[in-house]
Amino acid sequence: MAARDWHDWHRAYAQPASFLSRRLAVVQxxxxxxxxxxxPGPLRVVSLCAGQGRDLLETLGTHPRRTDVTARLVELDPRNAAVAADTARTAGLDGVEVVVGDAALVDxxxxLVxxxxxxxxxxxxxxTDDDVRRTVGYCAQLCATGGTVxxxxxxxxxxxxxxxxxxFAAEGFTLSWISDKAAGFGVGVHRFAGAPRPLDRGARMFTFVADPPPRART
Incomplete structure (x- = not known):
């Protein structure tokens, strides 16, 4: 099976009734x-595998807290990163940085964490499930006390x-919100109640599988 084209994958967002559009609205x-x-005060945001940044940028662009946010969006596909950078620039989101690179690398x-x-x-x-578990553990390094994932x-x-x-609970997070299973997708919000752990510099959090699921259900 050929590797997924992650730029083409975003085309589903043009369909308001699509799975991705419905999930995006919930995330936003x-x-x-x-x-x-x-x-009140400065806010720091990091986005892993940010794609075209629709979740954060479309929300932040019209929000009163827009100037309080310093954000880094990390995305491997340069075409998607270019879209995100253009969106941020057009919206005047000067505090947003879009980085082309491997989002799995802690460094x-x-x-910004x-x-x-x-x-x-x-x-x-x-x-893989093991990498999901591993990444949840790294969220305790990326997230501030009282911060949100x-x-x-x-x-x-x-x-x-x-x-x-x-x-997440095992890593010191409390569940703030979870989507209903009937929605057909999972969106979770967890708040970190612990103290941030030292950053494991040089580590890799996850690796994308070679053959992603056939449906756009990531």
């Missing part, structure tokens, strides 16, 4: 809630979402 609502409730975030918001969207459906995962069988919630 969760980001908006985070921004609405965040304490990509070294000077612990962050107030960590986005792990479109990742957990493309890596927003993540996604499909609900196809075997449904890993309940175990992901358990893994």
């Amino acid at each position: 609502d969760r980001i908006r809630e985070f921004l609405d409730r965040a304490a 990509r975030y070294a000077d 612990p962050a107030d918001l960590v986005l792990v969207c479109g990742v957990f459906g493309n890596i 927003v993540w996604t995962r499909h609900r196809d069988e075997p449904d890993l979402v309940p175990r992901i919630c358990d893994w």
Whole structure:
């Protein structure tokens, strides 16, 4: 099977009724809630495998807290990164940096963590269960005390979402919100109640599987 074209994958967002568009709306609502409730002052955001940055950038572009946010979006596909960079520039989001590179490398975030918001969207459906568990552990290094992680995962069988919630709990996170299984997708929000752990410099959090699922259910 040929490797997925991640730029072409984004075309589904042009269809309002598509799985990706419906899930995106939910993720954006969760980001908006985070921004609405965040304490006054600077906010740091990191986004892993950010794609075209639609989740954060489309939300931040019209939000009153837009100038408070310093964000780094890391995306391997240069075409998607170019779209994200153009969106940020057009919206005047001067605090947003788009980095072309491997989002699985911890060092990509070294000077911006612990962050107030960590986005792990479109990742957990493309890596092994062991790597999902490993990445959840690294979220305790990336996230500030009281910070928020927003993540996604499909609900196809075997449904890993309940175990992901358990893994977050084991790492010191509390569940703030989880989408209903009937929605057909999983969006989770966890708040970190612990103290950030030292960053494991030089480490890799995950590796995308060679043959991703046939449906756009990441």
